[in-house]
Structures are given as structure tokens and as C-alpha cells.
Amino acid sequence: MSSQEIPEEKHLPSEQGDAHHGGVAVADDPFADPGLPVHKPRIQDIDERAAKRSERTVAMLFTLSMLATIGFIASYVIFPVDKIVYIFPLGKVSALNFALGMTLGIALFCIGAGAVHWARTLMSDVEVADDRHEIAASPEVKAKVLQDFADGANESGIGRRPLIRNTMLGALAMLPLSAVVIMRDLGPLPEDKLRHTMWAKGKLLINQNTMEPLRPEDVLVGSLTFAMPEGLDEHQHDFQTQIAKAALMIVRIQPEDIKDKQELEWSHDGIVAYSKICTHVGCPISLYEQQTHHVLCPCHQSTFDLSDGARVIFGPAGHALPQLRIGVNGDGFLEALGDFEEPVGPAFWERG
Amino acid sequence: MSTATDNKARKAPAGERVADWADGRLGIYSLAKANMRKIFPDHWSFMLGEICLYSFIIIILTGVYLTLFFHPSMNEVEYHGSYVPMQGVLMSEAFASTLDISFDVRGGLLIRQIHHWAALIFVAAMIVHMMRVFFTGAFRKPREVNWIFGFLLLVLGMFTGFTGYSLPDDLLSGTGVRFMQGAILSVPVVGTYLSMFLFGGEFPGGDFVARFYSVHILLLPGIMMGLLVAHLILVFYHKHTQYAGPGKTNNNVVGMPLLPVYMAKAGGFFFLVFGVISVVAAVASINPIWALGPYRPDHVSTGAQPDWYMGMPEGLIRAMPGWEINLWGHTLVLGVFIPLILFPLVLGAIAVWPFIESWVTGDKREHHILDRPRNVPTRTAFGVAWIAEYIVLLIGGGNDMFAQYFHLSINAITWFVRIGFFAVPVVAFIVTKRICLGLQRRDRDKVLHGRETGIIKRLPHGEFVEVHEPLPQGKLHTLTAHEQYKPIEIGPTVDENGVERKVKATEKLRAKLSKGFYAEGNQIPKPTVEEYKEIQSGHGHH
Numbered sequence: 001m002s003s004q005e006i007p008e009e010k011h012l013p014s015e016q017g018d019a020h021h022g023g024v025a026v027a028d029d030p031f032a033d034p035g036l037p038v039h040k041p042r043i044q045d046i047d048e049r050a051a052k053r054s055e056r057t058v059a060m061l062f063t064l065s066m067l068a069t070i071g072f073i074a075s076y077v078i079f080p081v082d083k084i085v086y087i088f089p090l091g092k093v094s095a096l097n098f099a100l101g102m103t104l105g106i107a108l109f110c111i112g113a114g115a116v117h118w119a120r121t122l123m124s125d126v127e128v129a130d131d132r133h134e135i136a137a138s139p140e141v142k143a144k145v146l147q148d149f150a151d152g153a154n155e156s157g158i159g160r161r162p163l164i165r166n167t168m169l170g171a172l173a174m175l176p177l178s179a180v181v182i183m184r185d186l187g188p189l190p191e192d193k194l195r196h197t198m199w200a201k202g203k204l205l206i207n208q209n210t211m212e213p214l215r216p217e218d219v220l221v222g223s224l225t226f227a228m229p230e231g232l233d234e235h236q237h238d239f240q241t242q243i244a245k246a247a248l249m250i251v252r253i254q255p256e257d258i259k260d261k262q263e264l265e266w267s268h269d270g271i272v273a274y275s276k277i278c279t280h281v282g283c284p285i286s287l288y289e290q291q292t293h294h295v296l297c298p299c300h301q302s303t304f305d306l307s308d309g310a311r312v313i314f315g316p317a318g319h320a321l322p323q324l325r326i327g328v329n330g331d332g333f334l335e336a337l338g339d340f341e342e343p344v345g346p347a348f349w350e351r352g
Numbered sequence: 353m354s355t356a357t358d359n360k361a362r363k364a365p366a367g368e369r370v371a372d373w374a375d376g377r378l379g380i381y382s383l384a385k386a387n388m389r390k391i392f393p394d395h396w397s398f399m400l401g402e403i404c405l406y407s408f409i410i411i412i413l414t415g416v417y418l419t420l421f422f423h424p425s426m427n428e429v430e431y432h433g434s435y436v437p438m439q440g441v442l443m444s445e446a447f448a449s450t451l452d453i454s455f456d457v458r459g460g461l462l463i464r465q466i467h468h469w470a471a472l473i474f475v476a477a478m479i480v481h482m483m484r485v486f487f488t489g490a491f492r493k494p495r496e497v498n499w500i501f502g503f504l505l506l507v508l509g510m511f512t513g514f515t516g517y518s519l520p521d522d523l524l525s526g527t528g529v530r531f532m533q534g535a536i537l538s539v540p541v542v543g544t545y546l547s548m549f550l551f552g553g554e555f556p557g558g559d560f561v562a563r564f565y566s567v568h569i570l571l572l573p574g575i576m577m578g579l580l581v582a583h584l585i586l587v588f589y590h591k592h593t594q595y596a597g598p599g600k601t602n603n604n605v606v607g608m609p610l611l612p613v614y615m616a617k618a619g620g621f622f623f624l625v626f627g628v629i630s631v632v633a634a635v636a637s638i639n640p641i642w643a644l645g646p647y648r649p650d651h652v653s654t655g656a657q658p659d660w661y662m663g664m665p666e667g668l669i670r671a672m673p674g675w676e677i678n679l680w681g682h683t684l685v686l687g688v689f690i691p692l693i694l695f696p697l698v699l700g701a702i703a704v705w706p707f708i709e710s711w712v713t714g715d716k717r718e719h720h721i722l723d724r725p726r727n728v729p730t731r732t733a734f735g736v737a738w739i740a741e742y743i744v745l746l747i748g749g750g751n752d753m754f755a756q757y758f759h760l761s762i763n764a765i766t767w768f769v770r771i772g773f774f775a776v777p778v779v780a781f782i783v784t785k786r787i788c789l790g791l792q793r794r795d796r797d798k799v800l801h802g803r804e805t806g807i808i809k810r811l812p813h814g815e816f817v818e819v820h821e822p823l824p825q826g827k828l829h830t831l832t833a834h835e836q837y838k839p840i841e842i843g844p845t846v847d848e849n850g851v852e853r854k855v856k857a858t859e860k861l862r863a864k865l866s867k868g869f870y871a872e873g874n875q876i877p878k879p880t881v882e883e884y885k886e887i888q889s890g891h892g893h894h
Contacts, residue, residue: 012713012714012715012717012835012837012838013835013836013837013838028881029881030825030828030881030884030885030888031799031825031828031829031832031881031884032825032829033598033599033600033601033829033833034598034599034825034826034829035598035599036598036599036606037598037599037826076458076459081434081455081456081457081458082434082455090635093635093637094461096458096459096461097459097461097462097465097633097634098634098635099634100458100459100462100634101462101465101466101630101631101633101634101635102630102631102634102635104462104627104630104634105627105628105629105630105631105634106627106631107627108623108624108626108627108630109623109624109627109628109631110623110627111620111623111627112620112621112622112623112624112625112626112627113620113624114620115616115617115619115620115623116616116617116620116621116624118616118620119612119613119616119617119620120617123612123613123616124608124613125608125613126608127599127606127607127608128391128606128607128608128609129391129599129600129604129605129606130390130391130591130604130605130606131603131604132591132602132603132604132605132720134718135494135589135590135718183549186549186550186552187548187549187550187551187552187553187557187559188548188553189545189548190544190545190547190548193548193553193554194537194544194554208650226650228650234442235428235442237428237558239428240556240557240647240648240649241553241554241555241556241557241649243648243649243650244530244554244555244556244649244650245554247649247650276650277649277650280534280674280687280688281530281531281533281534281535281669281688282530282531282533282534282555282649283527283530283531283652283656284649284650284651284652286651286652286654287654298652298653298654298655298656298752299527299531299652299656300669300670301670301751301752301762301766302674312674314763314766315670315674315766316669316670316671316672316673316674316687316688317674317687318674318675318676318685318687318688319674319676345534346533346534346537346538346685346688347537347538347676347683347685347688348537348538348543348544348547348683348685349539349540349541349542349543349544349682349683349684349685350544350681350682350683351678351682351683352678352681352682352683
């Protein structure tokens with residue numbers, strides 16, 4: 001950082017803060033350091049009765065702490081873990097939690113208050129000064145260290161034997177590669193996992209509330225229905241991972257209100273199915289305004305217009321929600337006509 | 353009598369013998385000689401760092417207790433514990449064991465709540481402590497390294513907190529983890545790989561609780577413990593800074609000795625902090641995961657908020673417009689990736705300031721006397737601008753809450769954050785600088801004209817004046833003890849022979865910054881002895 005152009009130190013204040021060191025008022029300088037003020041005695045320093053009072057206060061605080069600890073143990077034994085009591089103004093709280101916390105808090109606080117009171121009233125409060133010493137070593141020490149280092153390096157011969165030095169550096173540089181390689185099995189490669197969900201042609205739409213397949217007449221205008229693919233069961237081990245991609249949001253809009261042509265084509269009689277997973281960072285979208293057909297993600301407030309291809313109308317999401325193409329099968333149930341045509345959820349590098 | 357003294361000569365008291373034993377092996381006497389009566393200055397603002405240390409200790413103590421009962425597993429189980437509303441619900445073992453800690457382990461709920469409250473206080477105390485160090489210039493040489501240690505502790509503390517509150521695998525924290533996974537996906541080129549490796553496959557998979565667990569209880573706290581010990585060793589080694597005042601110089605440290613006063617006060621303060629947090633945990637419930645339920649990737653609750661210290665990145669992600677660039681079959685998710693990058697940049701802006709400042713001043717001396725914030729207007733203004741930015745982002749992170757409680761439009765708040773992100777720090781900077789300069793003028797007046805006594809005097813010719821009382825010397829010294837830098841000058845770039853001297857662009861920038869920091873109008877010249885004498889001898893006031 002130093003430079004030849006600008007002379008260092010010239011712009012620094014000419015006198016350091018300790019120019020008046022010595023602590024004696026210089027008659028000529030009204031701003032000079034008058035030195036440490038004279039110690040003013042406290043009441044406890046001059047009145048033994050006051051000191052006794054302080055002593056009793058400290059002892060009382062320590063005693064209170066002991067009592068509180070006994071109270072803690074007693075509460076632990078007395079209160080059942082599930083006892084709920086009404087305490088103003090907290091309302092209904094766990095009696096055990098309240099009693100344990102208060103007694104522990106008092107036991108701790110009184111030790112602290114006692115120690116601090118002791119220090120403030122009875123221990124010496126005379127301020128004393130300690131000298132500081134510069135952190136940096138003296139030039140002699142520095143010279144000695146540099147010489148020692150040079151001697152050591154010289155004796156090792158590291159400078160004279162580059163073959164040893166270079167191979168050693170190579171070995172040390174390569175070794176961490178093992179640590180990197182061994183991390184490989186932390187997880188599988190992405191491949192096209194993020195591009196597919198459980199949805200496929202012919203899969204029925206299961207209502208998440210009733211766990212029954214949905215019929216078109218179950219979906220009323222103004223309602224919001226959550227659905228998942230047939231064959232997905234809460235008890236299967238990868239349920240969480242599957243539902244994280246396959247979760248579906250179904251609404252019914254008057255076909256003439258649907259502004260997007262593809263949306264209309266992929267719908268059935270005004271019933272449209274969209275991915276429930278927000279395209280921002282993957283929160284499930286769950287707030288639906290039935291008059292405007294807007295849905296809002298409660299996490300970061302991205303807002304989508306379900307009557308217009310679920311395009312983003314506000315918030316941080318970058319693209320529309322993917323739509324699932326649906327139809328009705330021979331038995332009159334709603335079914336998927338394939339998987340989502342684009343990846344659901346947050347965008348990623350390979351999404352394209 | 354004589355036998356007693358003989359005994360004493362032969363055999364030292366038990367405590368001394370133990371100390372002798374230890375000294376022969378550890379050299380404790382030399383250590384104690386240097387430190388037992390070490391002087392610590394007394395000031396309330398020096399306790400802020402202690403709150404950090406003590407809450408960290410409380411977190412470790414309660415955290416160890418929690419590990420005895422917590423099961424870091426994502427295996428699905430059906431709940432059959434004593435919390436009736438959750439019975440029969442499918443949940444991960446992690447969530448079920450957190451319910452057990454809360455409802456079946458006696459005192460478990462208290463320890464859980466102390467742990468969580470202490471974590472919130474820990475991070476808050478670190479920020480406030482950092483602000484104290486920043487605004488008083490305590491980061492200057494020789495303490496720059498310790499400043500960085502402290503900053504790293506703050507960042508690690510945030511991530512330890514995040515991994516910690518994600519462990520119960522409840523609906524709220526799972527949503528937070530999902531957010532993090534979405535943010536990781538936005539990283540160009542390697543995002544999907546990072547996500548797969550972190551979660552052991554697709555989100556949420558069955559691994560992240562166990563992985564976060566080892567990160568939360570071992571990896572991060574281990575690093576933090578090391579940094580913390582180094583931080584404290586350096587505090588001891590550098591000796592504490594002190595405020596200017598009578599008898600206090602750059603070459604001494606004025607205060608009271610470690611044994612007994614500081615030990616009693618600081619030791620006592622640990623119990624005070626622990627006691628207060630215990631009472632808070634007794635009366636204020638925190639993170640009631642039983643009300644939220646277990647995590648399901650397709651479920652969410654409204655008003656989803658992270659712990660407060662994650663509100664700042666949350667604000668970034670909420671306010672950012674959803675920019676996405678699709679080119680050559682790839683997607684650049686700027687709407688998420690830019691906030692991800694801004695997060696460390698905004699935080700780090702405060703961390704690099706000490707190095708910028710020391711580069712501009714070129715000051716290589718040690719500084720142990722603290723600045724009053726007003727006397728360093730540019731630094732203070734920068735610090736306040738940083739805090740203002742932080743607060744704007746916190747508002748952004750809670751935009752739904754603000755909209756709800758203050759009946760505001762969420763869109764309006766988001767737009768406020770988008771504009772405020774750029775505008776508010778600038779306004780805060782300018783306003784703070786003006787306030788600092790005003791306060792400097794006031795100090796100058798006080799030194800030159802004395803203290804306003806509130807006594808109104810009527811002069812013989814009818815004029816009313818307020819009597820000013822000259823300050824005592826100690827006060828005069830305190831108000832004039834600060835140093836004032838002069839702006840650096842590049843000087844003429846052409847010498848007397850007309851030969852042009854080359855000046856590096858960085859030096860020009862440095863001179864410009866220096867002018868902005870210290871030129872006339874950017875600090876008020878402190879009163880000189882001559883000015884003081886002239887006014888005081890002029891038998892009057894004004």
C-alpha cells in the first residue's frame with residue numbers, strides 16, 4: 001500500500017494522543033491531560049455499617065440462589081410434565097416449564113447479582129494504570145528471528161535441492177484430491193431427475209383430502225383442490241421426494257375467462273391443473289383468490305395468474321407455473337394426459 | 353507457637369502445594385504473574401462481547417443436553433407420544449424426538465427454549481458488539497485480525513443457527529431448507545450437483561437432518577470454538593482499548609485488576625445473562641414445532657419467517673425481481689442467484705472497512721484510545737448506512753408481516769425495499785455525517801465557551817445573556833484528545849523542470865477518498881489552545 005508519490009506520515013496528526021504523557025497539568029496548555037482523577041471513596045469505604053449492609057445484601061442474594069435451586073429440584077419432583085396452569089399474563093402454560101425456568105433463572109441471577117454487588121460496593125474500586133508495550137518486536141528480535149529462519153531453511157537444504165522441494169509440494173498438493181474424490185457418493189448425479197415427476201398418461205388425480213379419484217363434477221368454480229398422482233402412498237419411503245415434485249393444484253375457471261390458448265387446450269371443461277411448487281425456490285403455493293384467479297406463494301409472495309397460463313404477475317418468481325395436461329377417462333375420472341412438459345419447481349442451470 | 357511456624361516452613365498450605373505441582377508442569381506462576389492482576393477498563397459497552405461469549409457457553413451446555421434425547425433421523429414413524437393432537441401422524445424421527453423433548457422429558461422444553469433463545473441473543477449480541485467495535489474504531493491496528501475473527505464468528509453463528517433450527521424437521525424449518533435448496537439450484541453450472549450431493553439425491557430425501565446434525569453440533573461449533581479462543585487470547589494479548597479521558601493515554605490501560613474486581617463482575621455477568629435467558633425461556637415460548645406439524649414438501653403455513661438473523665437474506669430474495677435468462681439450452685437464474693451473491697457481499701462490506709480506512713489514512717501506528725463516533729464522521733456514516741441497509745432487508749424479509757400488521761400493500765413494501773436497497777443507505781450516510789459534524793461543532797463550542805449553566809443574567813444595559821461555565825481541565829482534555837487527520841496531497845504532478853510525474857490511479861483514488869474523509873467540511877477542526885485562550889481572555893462569552 002505504501003507509495004513513493006505520497007510521503008507517508010505527513011498528513012498524520014503531528015502529535016500522538018499521549019503527547020502530554022506524564023499526567024501533570026501543563027500550565028500553558030488548558031487541554032493537557034490532568035492525570036487520573038483522585039479516587040472518591042464510596043460510602044462503604046468510610047462507613048463500616050454501610051459495608052456491613054452490602055455484605056448482608058450479597059449474602060442474602062447468594063442464599064436466595066440456594067433456595068431457588070432447592071425450588072428447582074422440588075418443582076422437578078412435584079409438577080407432572082403435562083400439567084397446564086393459567087398464569088397471568090402468560091395464559092395457559094406448562095407448570096413444570098414455568099417453575100423450572102423461573103427457579104433456575106433466579107438461582108443463576110442471584111449469584112450474578114451477588115457477585116456484581118460485591119465487586120461494586122466492597123472490592124477496591126481504585127483505578128490503576130498498566131503500561132502497554134508495542135506488539136511488534138524490536139529490530140533486534142526481528143533480525144534474530146530472520147537469521148534463525150535463514151539458518152533453518154539453509155540447513156534443511158530446501159533451496160539447494162529443488163527436486164525434493166518440488167516433489168514434496170506436488171505430493172502435498174495432490175493429497176487433498178483423495179478427500180474430494182471420497183465425497184463422490186454423497187449423492188447421485190442430477191441426470192434428468194429434476195425433469196420428471198410421477199405423473200404419466202392415464203394416472204388418476206387423487207384428491208388429497210378424500211384420497212378418492214377426482215371427477216370433473218367434484219371441482220367447482222371458485223374452489224381450490226390439491227391432488228396427487230394415483231399410486232402415491234404416504235407410507236412409501238420416497239413419498240416426501242415424490243410429492244415435492246408431483247403436488248398439484250386444481251381450480252375451475254369459466255372457459256371463456258381463460259385467456260391463454262394452450263391453457264384452455266390442456267384443461268378439461270375449465271378445470272386446470274398446475275404444479276403446486278413455486279418456480280421461485282420451491283415453496284408450495286397455497287393462497288388462491290377465487291375472483292381474480294391469482295395464486296400467491298406465502299413464502300416470498302410470488303403471484304401467478306391461473307387464468308392466463310399461470311404467468312408471474314408479481315414477486316420474485318422467474319417463470320410461469322408448469323401446467324399438467326388433463327382429460328377424463330372412460331370411467332368419468334380426471335386423468336393426466338402425460339407428465340409435465342417442463343421441470344417443476346425452482347429453475348436451474350440445465351433447465352433451458 | 354514455634355512448632356506451628358516450623359510446621360509451616362516444612363509444609364506449605366494445601367492450595368499452594370497444588371499450585372506448586374501445577375507450576376512445575378505447566379508454569380502457571382509465570383502465567384498468573386502476567387495475567388492475574390491484569391487491568392481491564394470498565395465501560396458498559398465492553399460487556400456486549402461478554403454477552404456473546406456467555407450465550408455461546410449457554411448454547412453449548414444446553415446443546416449437549418439436547419443431543420442426549422434428539423434422534424437425527426428422517427425415518428418416518430407414526431407418533432404415539434403424549435401430545436394428543438399429533439397422535440397417529442406420520443413424521444420423521446427427528447420431529448418425533450423433538451416432540452418428546454418438549455412434552456415427555458421433564459425440563460426438556462426449558463432446555464430447548466433456553467437453547468433457542470440463547471442462539472437468537474448470541475447472534476444479536478455479536479452484531480451489537482461488532483457495531484460497538486466499529487463505531488469506536490476499536491478495529492484499528494493492532495486489532496484488525498481480531499476484527500476478522502469476530503466477523504467470521506458472526507457468519508458461522510448464522511449458519512450454525514440455520515442448521516440448528518432445521519433439525520426438528522418441522523413444517524416451518526423444512527420450508528426454510530427448501531428455500532436454501534432452491535437457492536443452491538440457482539448456482540450456474542454446478543447448482544444441481546451441489547443440491548444432489550448435499551441432500552443425497554432429490555429434495556428432501558432422507559439424509560439432510562443427519563448431515564445438518566453433524567455440521568450443527570460438531571463442524572461449525574468446533575471451528576467457532578477455535579476462533580473464539582483465538583479471539584479471547586488476542587483480547588488479552590493486545591490489552592483492552594479504552595475511551596479518552598484524564599490519565600488515559602495510548603501507552604497505558606486504566607481500569608481495575610482481573611482479580612478480584614473484573615473476575616467478580618465478568619463472572620457474575622455470566623450468571624446474570626444465563627439467569628435472564630432462563631426466565632425468558634420460562635415465560636416466552638419459542639419455535640413451538642408442535643403447532644406447526646411435521647414437514648411435508650407440499651404443505652406450508654402463511655407468515656413463514658426464518659429466525660431473525662436470516663431475515664436479511666430473506667429480504668434479498670423477496671425483493672429481487674424474477675430475472676431468468678435462457679440461452680443455448682441453459683438457464684441463468686439471476687432472480688435467485690444475485691441475492692445469493694449479495695448476501696455475503698452486503699455482510700462483508702462492513703468487514704472490509706477497517707482495511708479500506710487504514711489504506712486511506714496510511715496510518716501504521718497502534719491505536720488503543722477509542723474514537724467517539726462523531727469524531728470520525730465518514731466511518732460513522734458508513735456504519736449507519738450499513739445498518740440502514742440491513743434494516744431495509746429485514747423489512748423486506750418480513751414484508752408479509754409488515755403488510756398484515758400495518759395494513760399495507762405487500763407490493764408497495766416490496767417496491768419500497770427494491771428502491772430503498774439503493775436509496776436508504778445513501779440518505780442514512782448523508783444524514784449521519786451531518787449529525788456527526790453538528791455534534792463536533794457542539795463539542796467545539798463547549799470547549800471554547802463552556803457549559804450552558806441555564807443561568808440567565810441581565811446586563812446593566814438590559815441585555816440578557818446566559819452564563820457559560822468553563823469546563824474543568826479533565827473534560828477539556830477528553831473533548832480535545834482525538835486526533836484529526838489531514839487529507840493526503842498528491843502534490844504537483846509536474847516538477848520544476850516540467851517533467852511529469854506518474855501517479856498511480858490507486859493513489860489518486862486514495863487521495864480522493866482521503867479528501868472525502870478529512871478535508872475541510874468533512875470534519876470540524878478541533879479547538880486550538882490559542883483559540884481557547886483568546887476567547888477565555890476576552891472576558892466574556894460568545
